[in-house]
Amino acid sequence: MNVSDVISITRPTPATIDSDVDMSDDESTQVKLSIVTPGEMVTDDPVWMKGHGTYFLEDKTYSSVAGNISRVNRLLSVIPLKGRYQPETGDHIIGRITEVGNKRWKVDIGCKQDAILMLGSVNLPGGVLRRKSESDELQMRNFLKEGDLLNAEVQTIFNNGIASLHTRSLKYGKLRNGIFLRVPSNLIVKSKNHSYDLPGNVSVILGINGYIWLSKTTNSSHNKNMTVNSNANKINASGDPSYVPGAGSVAITRLEEESSWEIYSDKNDPNITNSVRSNITRYNNVIKALAYGDLGITEQRIIMGYEASMAFSNVGSMIDKDAMESICQDVINNEKMRG
Amino acid sequence: MVQGPMEPSLRSQANTTEATIEVNVNVANFSTFERKKRTRTEKRIVELKATLEKTFEQSVMCNLYPRTVIQVDIHVLAQDGGLLAGMTNAMTLALIDAGIAMYDYVSSVSAGLHDQTPLLDLNSLEENDMSAITIGVVGKSEKLALLMLEDKMPLDQLESVLAIAIAGSHRIQDLMDTELRRQGNIRASKMTQS
Amino acid sequence: MISANERLFLIESLKNGIRQDSRKLDQLRETHIYISPEEYGYVEVSWGHTKVSVRVSAAIDKPFEDRPFEGIFSINCDISSMASQKFDNYKVGNDEVLIGRIIEKAIRRSNAVDLENLCIVAGSKVWKIQVDANFLNYDGGLIDVGSFAVMLALQHFKKPDISIEDDVVIVHDVDQRQPVPLSILHVPVCLTYSFFTPYTREQILKGDTEEIWAMDATMKEEEVRDGMLVITMNKNRELIQLSKNGGVPIDASLLVELGMKGMQEVDRLTDMMRDVLKKDEKERYERGNLKLLEVGAAR
């Protein structure tokens, strides 16, 4: 969003006593006006329609959050600077199952209420056209259980504000072979595509809700031998780079009879090399650094950050504040150079 | 003084029409000069908690968040007077920072009366010595959302103390506002640099 | 839960200055006082349907280590489900804590009772005054009635006289020696104002609305109110406590106005306590005389 895009509408100067002294910061007045705070009158012109982040009395519209004014046609709304993720239809998000319920899963997607994933909105083993039977209802936990991570798309928003998800596409589904982290959702910039293959044999999915999944880039063929990890080490949201799941444990190979069961498997690929693991954690810390510096997270920036992070041979040292700042600085400088 | 609450987290469940505001007050043992064990169930703390919950129920637009809980954790790390005022201001800022819709700021300040002179924002020595009133003002109005006076004060002096306290609250609000804008601008500028 | 019908009616009529029980907005309910004729410090007070019984008792105890010259004074006001099923017997609710705290702040914190006067032997023996307030029936205004009853009982209470002989404290029976009243430094009176508003919050905060207020709300009024303010004052025009825990914001000028208005009620209630106590004193005296006469006649 560009500063100049943000219009400032007739905003009477608040009847303050002596606040002007504090207002004399080094930043320009124009930027200052772009931000409104709760209770501030946005406009007293009745032509505006009142959108999110505002409330009104008679003709006057007030802001209810601290954020930027946005104007779309006649709709006036205030977009909060920070806040919980607000789901919108079509958003590509990452979520975690919190509850298995009657024909539905509840999924934590970081918004104010848990989203719902209906049994009918997932691809089940046995092909797309398969009918859902009662036995499917009974074995819902075999597909997805509490704590499982998945990526999905927001299908609709119910009128009570609860989001409904679906995973009826090959790119959606359960997540494996990687590591989860979350950043504030406002740092993720919406774009057409949210999953990228990064250098170093690592893929990333940037959920619009601020949940991010980093994993080993997989081959497109799914007909690989599946393995059972006897320790059944599940990767969780640990951001600790020293935590490398399942390393060196004994693996028993077993052929999965039905290939599509694979998409609900809990087992990690045993062939994740140590270098890939280290790359994943490096990306993890790069993204954390970007989030620390309040930088919007894009593919480009991640790659730039990755390159910048090569200065730190030890991945673990990147969690230092100084290191994070220097990575951010590098990214910003790099961007400036490119213009 | 008061360390801002940990980020308020919204959780599903609870009231069907409005959000429930849940405040947890945690007063650190080392927050005062003498180290004293304080429990969450202490009457004074329960009172503060209830006061904050009821105050903010009015100024947060709870109807926008049905079936949710807004949980606010307040950790008091050090106290030197104006405990309630500090908690109120910190909570206002934290709620705004979390992007929760509010009608207006709630700004709060304590004021006391020394002899005939009204004083603003007392420290704990002053608080022990004279009667203090804590008020919470909504926005830039003269409307009091919160009011707490625990010691004697001549009725006829009330008006003058209130006047200075309200002015003080407005000033606090300006400070909060300025800081919010500063933070917001920094963030906005970073976001737009791409 | 109160029905929408009642809510609407109550607010509408309050807006027009009408109350369910045909009181005025600034009128308290009728007060009934029962003072135990035999004991000292037992009273039952009811305002309308709200009823409270208070008992004051005294015992000799060791003082707190950090306050060797002060007696111990505590107020116990748990609310059982007898008052209303709203109150849980086993769990202390938020309302209950608030009521207890406000009464305690009004009376204990404001030093209504002279604690130094309760000292017998510094550091080892002091009077421990215990106040038990039992809320019997709830119809609003527990704070007002509770604090009124506690103050009445404290003023009525007399502790047995004592004398000290060779470091031994002798407690004289009430029949042997005239018991001594507590030293009451001032008489705080709590007044609760309830606020009602038919307006939306937008109007309250940004518009130019006026709050509807009423004194001594009944249970139903308490249920539909949008905020309350407790003002504690004494006859000396001293504010002792102001407590407004959130709720609908009120104008500062209204607060000052209510404080000034409240003084009349404070005066009236303080005088009422004084009159009732005087009457009781007189009756006791006459009864005592009668007894003496009877004893004399028997001889």
Added chain:
Amino acid sequence: MSQRIIIPGDSLSIETEGIKTSIGPGIYKNPKSQKVIPSSAGILNVKVNKKNTNQVVYTDSNSKRYIPQANDFVIGIVVGVIGEQYKIQLQEYSTNVLLSMMAFPNATKKNRPNLKNGQAVYARVSQAIPEIDIEIECIDPVTGKDGGFGLLDESGYIFDVNLNFARELLFNPSNIFLETLASRCQFEIAIGINGKIWIKCGDGLKIDKDETKDEKEDDDEDTPRKVDTSNSYLKDLKATLAAARFLTRCQFIRPEELDNELTEAFRAN
């Protein structure tokens, strides 16, 4: 029929052999001993039919807590929704009863009633088995029409009375209270046997109809109701409250004091 007061522990001293006996409130049949005993203190009523083949035994007594019985007419307050049913409160702290959204005239899956929390309904207890949830309905099961049941709108006031008084008002068509009240003002009344009475004098509390409609569209509960503030409105409001006050007082006075009480109740405003 003599006025006989009976208390628990007394024998009923009625013949139960060879006569079909129905037991009413206050009488209990011990399942173990098959003995019929009085379980509450009250006035004993024994009514025998002409042929001496049937008798009804019950005690008349006063109480405040309502225990639902099938076919009772009650006033309840909506306190919540579970699935397709409303949770209805008949009395404070009592177990809530259920009102199916289908138990309204012309209700279908698509066309459901839209009741909000706090609104009051007049309904009939359709099922009252204490072990399971009690159900009420807003439909006359014979005709399928509303039969006077349904939403009690917000123009009327609701207040509580003792149960015996509510029964008297509802079942005794010749009771003098409503008649006395009618001599003073016009009113509409709904009496719930659970001790709740809905009453409105004149037009009660007038709510601007357009405003309420708007409100439904906006679905904004905070929209203030525009209320007609003319004189007649205030008069009706006062009359309604006075009528409620009068009926409440009626429970505690002798019939001969009625007129006095009536003037008293209406004078107060």
Added chain:
Amino acid sequence: MSHQVETGVLSRSDGSAQLTIGSTKVITSVNGPTEPKARQELPNLASLEIVIRPAQGLPTTREKLLEDKLRSLLQTIIIRYKYPRQLIQIVVQFLSSEGKSNVFTNNELSAAINCAFYALIDANIALNYSFAAVSVSLNEGKYLKDPAWKQLSESDSHHVICFSIQDGKAEKLLLLESQGDFSEEEVFDTIAKSVAECEKVHQDQRKFIGEKIDRDFIWKA
């Protein structure tokens, strides 16, 4: 010593009674049948919540013991099968009691029982039968009803006796609490004497209930 009773004293309770016997003054409220908390709910009968609160200070083990005694008595008297999945809440609040120590609870127990009876009747809770209790002390074989604290402390033994009442006659012994130094003979003798006392109490009850019902139906011409 006579009983002074008043029922329906509390507007917020479904049933209430205040009873004064000598220097013991007690007020009891009954609420029910109402919605129980989930953990209290019994599938086929009513659960009882009994709370006893002392005249002075906070409830102690002494009150808990009294609660227990009252519960075991009332749960056979109240027809609990009539109110499945419901809660009946009984709060007994002592307003004055003479006992200065924890030693004697006789007068309190008997007052609580008698007061509970009136409150239950006022709340119209279904009862199997009526009941009445007396507090008795024996001093050198001398039988004394409703002893004052001083007499109690001088006595050899003290007893609380509660009988069920059927058709105005004492029927079954529901509760017997005996403490002190006494012989088997004395106990039986005391029980026998108490039959008449309980019946006397019951006559008061009956008279009182009659008055109460008249009051309840005062509006009936």
